[in-house]
Amino acid sequence: MRVLLVHPSPLMYSEIYLRLEPLGLERVATAIRAAGHEVRLLDLQIFTHRDYSSAVETFRPDAIGFSVNYLANVPEVIDLALETRRRRPRCFLFAGGHSISFIASEVLEHAHGACWRPSGTRASPRSPEWSPSMAPGRRL
Numbered sequence: 220m221r222v223l224l225v226h227p228s229p230l231m232y233s234e235i236y237l238r239l240e241p242l243g244l245e246r247v248a249t250a251i252r253a254a255g256h257e258v259r260l261l262d263l264q265i266f267t268h269r270d271y272s273s274a275v276e277t278f279r280p281d282a283i284g285f286s287v288n289y290l291a292n293v294p295e296v297i298d299l300a301l302e303t304r305r306r307r308p309r310c311f312l313f314a315g316g317h318s319i320s321f322i323a324s325e326v327l328e329h330a331h332g333a334c335w336r337p338s339g340t341r342a343s344p345r346s347p348e349w350s351p352s353m354a355p356g357r358r359l
Contacts, residue, residue: 220257243286288317
């Protein structure tokens with residue numbers, strides 16, 4: 220399976236002063252890769268939304284995961300999920316990070332057709348919830 224993991228853009232005004240290493244996403248990538256899947260990581264702190272669109276078109280991932288560690292990134296992640304759902308309707312979308320766990324129901328309501336995992340603590344690349352055939356809109 221091809222999996223694209225995405226770290227959102229920098230927080231407002233922080234692109235000059237603060238860039239955060241996506242350590243959690245890197246750990247998820249390592250686990251997925253160890254399970255035999257092909258993984259790419261896209262850090263939108265240094266790449267653009269155009270790069271994201273290009274990665275979706277050229278890599279053609281079966282699943283895309285978003286890191287949501289700050290509430291300020293939620294609108295961006297929802298926009299990317301909606302764009303992805305329009306362009307690749309069968310792509311399995313998921314998100315993790317501590318901030319999304321606070322508002323998982325609300326995010327699911329706005330990200331029509333996306334699947335969200337509020338906490339990555341139970342996620343496993345070998346588990347059935349990684350199947351891209353999972354029905355869109357189901358909360359994990």
